[in-house]
Amino acid sequence: MTATLTTPPATTPAHRDTNVRRWLAAYTSSMLGDNVYYIALSWAAVRSGTPAEVGLVMSTSALPRAVLMLGGGVVADRFGPRRVVIGSDAVRCAAVLAVAALLFLARPGLWLLALLALVFGAVDAVFVPAVGALPARLTGTDQLGRVQGMRSLAIRFAAVAGAPLGGLGVTMGGAPAAFALAGLLIAVSVPLLVSVRVRHLPADRADAPKGTAWGDLKAGLRHIRGHRVLAPLMLCIALGDLGFVGPLNVGLTLLSDRRGWGAAGMGWVLAGFGAGAGAASLLLAVRGRLPRAGLVAGCTIIVGSVAVGALAYVPTLPAAVGTAVLVGLLTGLSGVMCGALLQTLTGPAYLGRVTAVSSLISLGLTPLSMPFAAAAVGAWGLAPVYVVSATxxxxxxxVALVVPALRRAELPA
Incomplete structure (x- = not known):
C-alpha cells in the first residue's frame, strides 16, 4: 500500500500565507536570474565563437542535467529539499558572479562559458527535484493546487521579464554586467529561502529508513510503478510533452517562416500561448482546486491536442494567435493539474525522486524530439507532422480518461 500526503489542511490560504509568499518571492527571483543567465551566456558565446560553438555551449548544460537528474531526486529526499535548494542557489550564484568577474578582468574564451554551463546543468539536476519537493512542506495538502498555480505564474513572469532584464544588462555593460545581474537576482533568493519555515512530513522522521543511494533510487522507481495513479500519470505527462514540444518549438519557427509571418509573427503566436497558459495558472492560483482533477486534465489534453494540430491549418496570423491562446489555456491547465496531482499523490518520502522522474521526462527526454520533428517537416511537410504530434x-x-484511478483522481479539498 502506497502512502500519500496526509498533512492537515492549511489554516491560511496559500496566497495569503506570508511564509508561502516568501518562498514564491525567492523562487521568482531565482527564475529571473536563470533567464537573465541564459541571455548573458548566449550573448557571451556569440561574441566569442562560431555559430557551431555557440550551439555547443548552449547545449552543454543539458547532458549533466539529464544524466544526474534521478540522482538529484535521491539527494533532495535524503537531505531535505529546503537545504538542497538553498545550497543549489548559493552555488549557482557564486559560479555566475565568478564568471562575471573573470569576464570583466579578461577574455578567457569559450572554455569558461562551457564550464559554467556544465556547472549550471549539474546543479540544476539537484535543484529541480528539490524545488518540486518543497511546496508540500510549506502548506497543507488542500493548498498544493493553488501553490502549483502560483509557481506556474512565477515561471511565466520570469520568462517574460527575464529577457528584457538580460538585454538591459548586456546594454549597460556587456556579458559581464548581465552575468552579474543574474548572480545578484539568484543571490536575493538565498536569504528569503533561509527565512522560510518548513513543516515536517512523515518522511522527515529521524528514524525514516534510508538505504544506499542506488537502493533509494530503485525504491523511488518502484513507488511510481506500483502506484495506481502515479504510473499512468507519468505516461500521460510523457505523451503530452512529447507531442507538444516539436510543434510549439521547431514547428512554430518553420510555420511562421512558410506563412510569411516572420519573427514578429512568431513572437505574437508565442505571446498568445503564454497569455493562455498564464490565465490557466491564475485560475488555479485563485480557485485553489478544480473538482474532478483527473477528468479535467484528460479532457483538456485531448481538446488542447486538437488545437495544436489546428495550428498547421490556420491561414492568418490573428487566427494563429487565437489558436495559440486556446492551446496555452488548455495545455497550461492540464499541466498545472497534473503537477498538482503529482504533488498530492506522491508518498512524502518520495517527493524528490518522483519530481526527478517527471522533470527528466519534460526537461531531458522530450526535447530530444525537436531534431526529429524538424527532419520530419523537411521530409513530409508541416501538416502531417503537426497531426502526428497532436495525436x-x-x-x-x-490515458487519463481510460485509467479509472487517474480519471477519478481528486485534489484535496
Whole structure:
C-alpha cells in the first residue's frame, strides 16, 4: 500500500500565507536570474565563437542535467529539499558572479562559458527535484493546487521579464554586467529561502529508513510503478510533452517562416500561448482546486491536442494567435493539474525522486524530439507532422480518461 500526503489542511490560504509568499518571492527571483543567465551566456558565446560553438555551449548544460537528474531526486529526499535548494542557489550564484568577474578582468574564451554551463546543468539536476519537493512542506495538502498555480505564474513572469532584464544588462555593460545581474537576482533568493519555515512530513522522521543511494533510487522507481495513479500519470505527462514540444518549438519557427509571418509573427503566436497558459495558472492560483482533477486534465489534453494540430491549418496570423491562446489555456491547465496531482499523490518520502522522474521526462527526454520533428517537416511537410504530434499529445489525455484511478483522481479539498 502506497502512502500519500496526509498533512492537515492549511489554516491560511496559500496566497495569503506570508511564509508561502516568501518562498514564491525567492523562487521568482531565482527564475529571473536563470533567464537573465541564459541571455548573458548566449550573448557571451556569440561574441566569442562560431555559430557551431555557440550551439555547443548552449547545449552543454543539458547532458549533466539529464544524466544526474534521478540522482538529484535521491539527494533532495535524503537531505531535505529546503537545504538542497538553498545550497543549489548559493552555488549557482557564486559560479555566475565568478564568471562575471573573470569576464570583466579578461577574455578567457569559450572554455569558461562551457564550464559554467556544465556547472549550471549539474546543479540544476539537484535543484529541480528539490524545488518540486518543497511546496508540500510549506502548506497543507488542500493548498498544493493553488501553490502549483502560483509557481506556474512565477515561471511565466520570469520568462517574460527575464529577457528584457538580460538585454538591459548586456546594454549597460556587456556579458559581464548581465552575468552579474543574474548572480545578484539568484543571490536575493538565498536569504528569503533561509527565512522560510518548513513543516515536517512523515518522511522527515529521524528514524525514516534510508538505504544506499542506488537502493533509494530503485525504491523511488518502484513507488511510481506500483502506484495506481502515479504510473499512468507519468505516461500521460510523457505523451503530452512529447507531442507538444516539436510543434510549439521547431514547428512554430518553420510555420511562421512558410506563412510569411516572420519573427514578429512568431513572437505574437508565442505571446498568445503564454497569455493562455498564464490565465490557466491564475485560475488555479485563485480557485485553489478544480473538482474532478483527473477528468479535467484528460479532457483538456485531448481538446488542447486538437488545437495544436489546428495550428498547421490556420491561414492568418490573428487566427494563429487565437489558436495559440486556446492551446496555452488548455495545455497550461492540464499541466498545472497534473503537477498538482503529482504533488498530492506522491508518498512524502518520495517527493524528490518522483519530481526527478517527471522533470527528466519534460526537461531531458522530450526535447530530444525537436531534431526529429524538424527532419520530419523537411521530409513530409508541416501538416502531417503537426497531426502526428497532436495525436501523440492526445494519447496522453486518452490515458487519463481510460485509467479509472487517474480519471477519478481528486485534489484535496
Amino acid at each position: 501523440v499529445c492526445g494519447l496522453g489525455g486518452v
